[in-house]
Amino acid sequence: MYSLDLLRQNIEKHIALSETEYKIFRQFFKLETIAKKDFFLKQGDICKQEAFVIDGCFRIFTLDKAGNEHVLYFAIQNWWLSDIDSFINQSPSYLSIQALETSEILTIGKANKEKAYTQIPKIEKLFRIMSQKFLAATQRRIIQNHSLTADQRYLHFLDNYPQISEKLTNIQIASYLGISHEFLSKIRRKITNRK
């Protein structure tokens, strides 16, 4: 089953699990399909489950009071979906997570995640390492937003999301970069002319 292998490969980048440990962990997950434009999480709701992306593409964004969308990041195959703030505190989410195409995910609920931590101590290590890496990547992005020009941030985006940049609209990419889509078009023309 390819989905099972993907999750296992993802875990084994960080820790080694025995066959038995992996089986126990795997049974806490449920395979689900999310249709294009459907939401894994809606801003204001409580994030009751996390998910591992088997296939597809998601947009993680927040709506400000004026109704403007701000894309925080995109999640594709091999990424994890969660509003960590809402999930750990069981408080209303400030984020929405929407499928940009029909997607397959493995979901795990909060109670099962706690069981996994208790029954398989290595799962503590797994999420300790993954949280630290995601924290490092988030911090790197904050620093880049301070220190890089919009052109440089766009080139970084293409490096980070080579598989999906072509699936996204100009408006979605511009929102992720924190610039207008007119400005993004200007940057794209400049880069094309340079080649």
Place this chain on the structure above:
Amino acid sequence: MYSLDLLRQNIEKHIALSETEYKIFRQFFKLETIAKKDFFLKQGDICKQEAFVIDGCFRIFTLDKAGNEHVLYFAIQNWWLSDIDSFINQSPSYLSIQALETSEILTIGKANKEKAYTQIPKIEKLFRIMSQKFLAATQRRIIQNHSLTADQRYLHFLDNYPQISEKLTNIQIASYLGISHEFLSKIRRKITNRK
């Protein structure tokens, strides 16, 4: 020893350690004094240790290519100091961490931290929980930067750092908020007039 108690109290907000487990963990730390204006970490260097703040105040900032400073956050008593990106990858840091006053910290090196994870499995849980909470707080701050006005961000800052806002210069607070110090003065006058 008050410093020992502070670390223990901080840990016990997240997990329960036995007397023996705490003693093993504690022996990996070294008490150090950092003079005012000295650096715990300099941008470009590798972050070889993390620290727990017993007393004092630190500024965590990055310098962009034009030489402008951007303050990411401040750390006071009970906070942890680290460039997580540089520490886990042992790569050059994009951050500097500087003492704003003479400070006392408990430092732990990378090799000792790995030993702590191995010798006391609950330490995995501790840093899993702390990393997830810090990630949630970082994400909340990114969202607030998108959705709140500068006035609201300043009021949030006063709530988050009640003990230190009076120790900081206008320029340091303005850099944290991502605004000019002239604009911060305007906000302060507006808030004072409202009272």
